[in-house]
Amino acid sequence: MSEPWQSSCSIGSRWRVKMTSRAVKKMLDELGYDEKALGKMITTYREKTRFSAIAMLWICFFLSGACGLVYQVAWTRMLTLIFGASVFAVSTVLMTFMGGLALGSYLFGRIADRIKYPVRLYGILEIAIGVYAFFLPLILKQYDFLYVTFFRAADPSFFTLLLFRFTLTAALLILPTTLMGATLPILSAFVTRNLKSVGWSTGSLYALNTFGAVLGCAAAGFYLIGRFGILQTIHIAVAANVIIGAFMYLAFSRWQTLEAEDADTSQAAHVGDVRTSETPAVYPQPIVRLVLLFLGLSGFCSLGYEVLWTRALVYHLNISVYAFATMLTTILVGIALGSFIFARIVDRTREPLLLFSAIELLIGISAVMSLPILGKFFNELERAFPGLGTIVWLPSSNKFIKSFLIMFVPTLLMGATFPVAAKICVPSVRKVGKSIGVVYSANTVGAIIGSFAAGFILVPLLGIGKSILALGCVNVAIGAAIFCINPQVSFNAKRRLSLAAVPALAVFGLFVWRFTGVQFASPLENAGRVLYYREGIGATVKVFEDNRTGIRQISIDGYPVAATGNQLDWRGPEGQSAQAHFPMLLHQDPKDICIIGFGAGGTSYGVSLYDVDTITCVELSREVPKAAPLLAEVNHDVLNHPKFKLVIDDGRNFILRTEKKFDIITVDATSPKCAGNVSLYTKEFYDMCKEKLAPGGIMAQWMPYHLLSRREDLMLFKTFQQSFPHFSVWFTSDLGYFQLIGSKDPLRIDFQRLEKRMSQRELRGELAAIHLNSPAKLLACFAMGEDIPLSLFDGIPVNTDNHPYIEYFRDDGGLGEFIFESRVGQPPVYNFGDSPDEAARNRAEYSKALEVTNHLISAHYWWKKGYLGEALTRTRLALLVEPTNREAYVLHRVLEKKYKRLYLAKAAAAQGKNDIHGAVMACNRILRIMPDDRDTLALLVTLHQSVGHSRSAL
Numbered sequence: 001m002s003e004p005w006q007s008s009c010s011i012g013s014r015w016r017v018k019m020t021s022r023a024v025k026k027m028l029d030e031l032g033y034d035e036k037a038l039g040k041m042i043t044t045y046r047e048k049t050r051f052s053a054i055a056m057l058w059i060c061f062f063l064s065g066a067c068g069l070v071y072q073v074a075w076t077r078m079l080t081l082i083f084g085a086s087v088f089a090v091s092t093v094l095m096t097f098m099g100g101l102a103l104g105s106y107l108f109g110r111i112a113d114r115i116k117y118p119v120r121l122y123g124i125l126e127i128a129i130g131v132y133a134f135f136l137p138l139i140l141k142q143y144d145f146l147y148v149t150f151f152r153a154a155d156p157s158f159f160t161l162l163l164f165r166f167t168l169t170a171a172l173l174i175l176p177t178t179l180m181g182a183t184l185p186i187l188s189a190f191v192t193r194n195l196k197s198v199g200w201s202t203g204s205l206y207a208l209n210t211f212g213a214v215l216g217c218a219a220a221g222f223y224l225i226g227r228f229g230i231l232q233t234i235h236i237a238v239a240a241n242v243i244i245g246a247f248m249y250l251a252f253s254r255w256q257t258l259e260a261e262d263a264d265t266s267q268a269a270h271v272g273d274v275r276t277s278e279t280p281a282v283y284p285q286p287i288v289r290l291v292l293l294f295l296g297l298s299g300f301c302s303l304g305y306e307v308l309w310t311r312a313l314v315y316h317l318n319i320s321v322y323a324f325a326t327m328l329t330t331i332l333v334g335i336a337l338g339s340f341i342f343a344r345i346v347d348r349t350r351e352p353l354l355l356f357s358a359i360e361l362l363i364g365i366s367a368v369m370s371l372p373i374l375g376k377f378f379n380e381l382e383r384a385f386p387g388l389g390t391i392v393w394l395p396s397s398n399k400f401i402k403s404f405l406i407m408f409v410p411t412l413l414m415g416a417t418f419p420v421a422a423k424i425c426v427p428s429v430r431k432v433g434k435s436i437g438v439v440y441s442a443n444t445v446g447a448i449i450g451s452f453a454a455g456f457i458l459v460p461l462l463g464i465g466k467s468i469l470a471l472g473c474v475n476v477a478i479g480a481a482i483f484c485i486n487p488q489v490s491f492n493a494k495r496r497l498s499l500a501a502v503p504a505l506a507v508f509g510l511f512v513w514r515f516t517g518v519q520f521a522s523p524l525e526n527a528g529r530v531l532y533y534r535e536g537i538g539a540t541v542k543v544f545e546d547n548r549t550g551i552r553q554i555s556i557d558g559y560p561v562a563a564t565g566n567q568l569d570w571r572g573p574e575g576q577s578a579q580a581h582f583p584m585l586l587h588q589d590p591k592d593i594c595i596i597g598f599g600a601g602g603t604s605y606g607v608s609l610y611d612v613d614t615i616t617c618v619e620l621s622r623e624v625p626k627a628a629p630l631l632a633e634v635n636h637d638v639l640n641h642p643k644f645k646l647v648i649d650d651g652r653n654f655i656l657r658t659e660k661k662f663d664i665i666t667v668d669a670t671s672p673k674c675a676g677n678v679s680l681y682t683k684e685f686y687d688m689c690k691e692k693l694a695p696g697g698i699m700a701q702w703m704p705y706h707l708l709s710r711r712e713d714l715m716l717f718k719t720f721q722q723s724f725p726h727f728s729v730w731f732t733s734d735l736g737y738f739q740l741i742g743s744k745d746p747l748r749i750d751f752q753r754l755e756k757r758m759s760q761r762e763l764r765g766e767l768a769a770i771h772l773n774s775p776a777k778l779l780a781c782f783a784m785g786e787d788i789p790l791s792l793f794d795g796i797p798v799n800t801d802n803h804p805y806i807e808y809f810r811d812d813g814g815l816g817e818f819i820f821e822s823r824v825g826q827p828p829v830y831n832f833g834d835s836p837d838e839a840a841r842n843r844a845e846y847s848k849a850l851e852v853t854n855h856l857i858s859a860h861y862w863w864k865k866g867y868l869g870e871a872l873t874r875t876r877l878a879l880l881v882e883p884t885n886r887e888a889y890v891l892h893r894v895l896e897k898k899y900k901r902l903y904l905a906k907a908a909a910a911q912g913k914n915d916i917h918g919a920v921m922a923c924n925r926i927l928r929i930m931p932d933d934r935d936t937l938a939l940l941v942t943l944h945q946s947v948g949h950s951r952s953a954l
Contacts, residue, residue: 054191056251057119058208060244061187064126065212066219067237067244068180069332071133072097073220074234075173081684081801082143083165084650085620085676087455087538092162095448096169100177102444108182109437113430118190123249125179125186130241132176137231143168144656151657184209184440188422189433196347198426202436203343203419210336210415214329221325226808230801283353283487288425290485291356292442294478295421298360299446301471301478302414304454305367306331308464308471309406311540312374315520315558317399321675321807330403331411338415352423354489357482359416364475366410368512371465373406375518418443456537463535465516469509476505522558531630534623541623543630554600554627561670562600564634576602576634576668577770578732582739583664583700584610585757585778586747590663592694594618596651596680597668601628601635607666608641609762615644616662618651652679655688665689666700671707672716678807681716683800686723686742696745699724703738706864712806714792716740717784719799728785728827731853733771734887735860738783746786749829751775751842771887776842780849784824852878852885859891868899872929900926900933907939919943 076093083089115121150156150164184205192201216237224233283291310327317323342359349355418439426435458467483489483497519533520540528547534540545552551565562576580603584590591613595603598619607615619625625646628635638644647654651669667689672681679685681701689699701720705713717740721727724742732739741747754775758767772778799806829846833839859874875892878885903922910918920943926936 053119057122057187057191057248058205060126060248061183061205062208062212062215063240063244064180064183065209066216067129067212067241068209069213069216070220070224070233070237071176073217074225074230074237075136077225077230078137078140079169079172080676081652081679082140082147082656083169084653085679088162089165089650089653091452091455092166092169093173094451096166096173097177098444098448098451099170100174101181102441102448103174104178104181104183105185105437105444106181106441107178107437109185109434109441112185112189112433112437115186115189115433118186120249122183122186122190123245123247125183126241126245126248128245129176129179130238130245132179133234133241134238136172136176137234139172143172148657152659181440181444185433185437188436192426192429192432194429195426198429198432199346199352199419199423200343202422202426202432203339203346206418207336207340207343207415210332210339214332214336217325217329217332221321221329226805229803232802283424287353287485287487288427291353291421291424291482292438294356294360294482295417295439296442296446297474297478298363298414298417299443300450300453301363301367301475302411303447303450304458304471305407305410305468307451307454308459308468309370311459311535311557312370312464312520313403313406315522316374316378316402318522318524319557319559319674323399324675326399327403327407330400330407334408334411335415338412339418340415341412342416343419346420346423351486351488352420353482353486356417356420356424357479357486359413359420359479360475360482361479363410363413363417364472364479365508366413367475368469368472368508370406370410371468371512371515371518374520375465375515377405378402459535460537463517464520464540465518469512469516473509520558522555524560525553525555525558532627534626536621536623539621539623541621541627543627552631554624554631556621556624556670559670559674562602562631562634564600564631576600577606577766578734578772579603579666579668579700579702579739580606581763581767581770581772582730582732582778582781583666583698583741585754586741586749587664587698588696590698592616592660592662592664594655594660594662594665594692595668596654596666597670598624598628598646599668600631601625601638603666603668604644605634605636605638606766607664608638608644609766612643615641616647616660617644618647618649618654620648620650622648652685652688655685655692658692661692661694661697663694663697664700665693665697666702668702671704672806673707675807678799678804679801681719681799681806682804683719683722683798685801686720690723690742690744693744697743699740699742701740701742703740705738706736708806711796713738714796715799715806717788718793718796722798726786729783731781731783731857733777733781735781735853735856747828749779749827751779751829751832752834753831754778774845774849776846776849777853779827779829779846780853782825782827785827787825789824848881852882852888855881856888856891859895863895868895868902869925869929871895872899896930899929900936904935904939907943911943916943916946 075097076090079093080089083092112118147164147168151161154160156164187205188202191205192198220233224236228236310324313327314323317326342355346352346355421439421443422436425439426432454467454471458470462470480501519530519542525542525544526546529545530542531545531552532541532543534542539556540558542555542558543552544555546565549565551563553560553563555561576599580595584593584607590610593607593612593615595607595615595617598604598617604615604617625639628637628639639646651667655665667680669677669680672678686699686701693699703713703716708716717727717729720740720742724744726744726746727740727742728747730739730741731737757763758772758775758778764773767773797803797805832842832846855874855878859871859878862868862871862874872892872895875888875895878888879892882888903926907919907922910916910922920940923936923940923943926933927940930936
């Protein structure tokens with residue numbers, strides 16, 4: 001059958017002429033070309049055309065991989081806004097996404113080898129993915145209604161709700177992910193010409209697609225979402241998908257010759273298959289089936305490792321969105337490089353089964369070696385290079401260094417398994433698509449099960465360290481099993497190697513065993529004695545006690561969230577109690593309270609002191625309330641309070657689903673910089689809370705100004721104000737952080753009613769402990785209200801679900817500088833007293849408390865700026881106004897100690913350099929603040945004696 005041949009004629013016209021190869025031969029004969037020259041010309045043309053086809057296909061498949069990861073990141077964020085940020089909800093989305101990839105690879109793999117025009121089909125698939133991705137956010141808008149309606153109508157159990165979430169997610173994602181999974185077997189069938197190069201043909205495609213995933217992960221995680229927003233990021237990926245698909249479809253005519261040849265010369269392919277089958281090792285079907293089983297187990301281990309490493313590395317990287325993007329990028333880089341490198345190697349080996357065995361063995365060993373790195377090496381490295389131990393929220397080189405040290409070698413080897421398995425499992429050129437579909441789906445199904453098992457079974461049962469060791473043993477067992485079933489290795493060789501390997505692996509296992517029980521620690525944790533350590537399904541929770549002060553702190557994934565002592569620590573009980581007392585005192589008569597976040601239980605206990613009907617506390621992690629008995633001095637066993645109800649759920653998801661109205665909703669979550677927490681700081685969440693407030697209700701939001709810049713402070717103010725026009729900003733009594741107070745109606749504070757409530761016997765002691773022993777001191781914490789100048793918000797964006805600026809923002813304009821620059825307006829107070837004299841006294845008391853608070857605010861500001869001397873001046877002024885003010889006294893003593901420590905260190909450094917004058921000057925700086933300090937006076941005597949001054953003269 002003659003082959004189609006296309007050429008362009010442009011002599012006087014733009015007509016396109018279709019000519020058969022016989023017509024071309026006749027034309028070339030007339031021009032003097034012989035048949036041999038004609039064959040060479042046609043062959044050259046086909047080779048050049050095929051090369052350009054493959055090159056463009058590689059580029060498009062690379063970009064397709066980038067789009068796929070962008071979709072995964074964006075869709076996961078969008079779905080967790082509906083289903084919650086719990087580990088169950090996130091895992092449901094991940095498993096559905098990967099399940100669709102496996103299904104698409106398997107189903108389309110069965111027809112990939114029979115498709116006449118695979119490039120054209122690939123183009124259609126890319127366009128379909130892009131079109132569906134464009135409409136998916138519109139479909140997702142209806143999910144809120146479906147989800148909430150089902151929950152309220154059925155009141156489902158935990159497992160029923162989990163199943164319903166999975167059903168909704170599968171219905172939404174199964175189509176695009178199936179289409180994504182279809183692309184690899186289809187293109188593998190197109191690019192593979194003979195068995196000799198099947199490893200390179202399929203492995204290079206897989207590697208390029210994964211390299212694209214690296215680009216997509218980095219682009220979405222580090223830039224696109226923070227810069228453009230989630231929806232706009234999806235639209236960028238949609239545009240890329242449609243362009244890729246349209247290009248491949250329209251450019252198809254250039255490659256029609258090759259594809260038609262592939263479709264019409266299957267017999268020639270069969271001959272080529274027979275011709276090349278002597279070089280590669282073709283294994284019998286029972287061995288191929290075992291290899292597929294082992295590949296699934298390898299995928300099980302691979303995703304298990306990723307889950308476990310992510311849980312462990314947050315202690316060294318922090319729990320910001322950039323940390324997770326760094327870890328995923330590192331994993332993908334390793335897999336892509338491994339596939340690319342071994343795709344070339346496997347075609348040159350005569351024993352791919354032996355290579356597969358060695359790879360699995362090395363995966364297990366290298367993965368288990370991450371335990372001593374996590375347990376000891378990182379600590380030694382951070383001592384040698386202190387910069388590596390610095391926890392920063394922004395992307396940084398130390399995040400990548402640590403991630404690569406742990407994950408690069410094992411993920412490189414994981415990537416190698418795909419081309420090696422392809423080499424083993426592809427029996428014929430005519431079955432490349434089918435075989436690759438089965439290989440990819442087997443590995444992906446194993447990965448799905450592994451991600452679930454690692455997070456929900458292995459970690460709670462064994463812990464992170466022992467789980468890594470267990471998975472390492474599985475990999476080693478896979479390697480040993482593959483070696484044993486290899487028919488080309490003699491029995492004696494198997495026996496000798498086993499005798500040598502078993503004791504070596506036993507010694508290695510004993511070496512790493514001592515690291516399996518490691519309790520991970522973050523540089524943010526000044527841990528002394530660890531009292532409680534639980535690696536749960538969703539997080540690792542720890543309670544530790546400071547050996548010097550006896551203060552206990554609770555941390556979640558290495559991030560301290562609450563403490564029993566204060567010492568001017570924002571995590572202390574004052575902050576937790578303030579989160580309860582401020583909204584409770586400002587509300588007229590609160591009865592039904594909702595608290596998001598349990599922490600140490602201080603907020604819950606503070607609310608329980610009031611005459612309320614119900615207290616509903618929503619906590620994400622089951623392990624947090626289990627630690628409550630160790631923090632009893634803060635929570636006072638509030639879990640057993642008759643009006644207290646604990647709900648283990650995502651706070652936002654609870655607010656979305658509940659029908660109940662609350663008088664107060666107080667959000668005591670961790671920092672908005674922590675990954676996933678930004679959903680509790682967006683306009684959409686505040687609108688939800690506003691709908692769930694009863695008439696006269698109040699919304700209270702914890703705000704950590706110490707972690708935010710001036711612009712970020714204003715961003716959250718503006719966001720909160722968009723939902724609550726009647727809003728105000730308050731310092732906590734220890735000035736450690738902010739509370740945003742919002743309501744549907746204007747806030748009006750009756751001074752005398754407030755005084756009466758604060759004098760109740762149940763509250764007096766608790767309020768005095770947090771320096772709120774009078775209404776004047778509470779009112780002095782007012783920072784700004786509705787009369788805030790709108791000009792402050794010029795150019796400030798609103799933090800929304802689509803634009804989570806606060807999670808990605810990089811403004812380093814100073815920690816909360818705006819907080820200390822100015823205070824705007826006065827609290828809306830009336831009824832200062834029944835008589836003019838009483839009103840005057842109360843106003844005078846308020847003015848005095850306001851002056852002291854202003855001095856303390858300034859002291860905090862200068863302390864944050866690093867000017868301890870100026871900060872001490874402010875605390876002295878506060879003590880002059882109110883000598884009995886305990887907060888001013890404590891802050892002054894803390895600053896004195898820091899000031900003394902700073903200048904004693906400078907004096908010692910100067911003395912070491914024989915700079916006596918500099919050392920004396922440093923001592924004099926201390927004595928100006930603390931003229932009777934014995935340590936400084938003793939050092940000063942020593943310094944003077946060293947230059948010949950007598951003690952009596954001194």
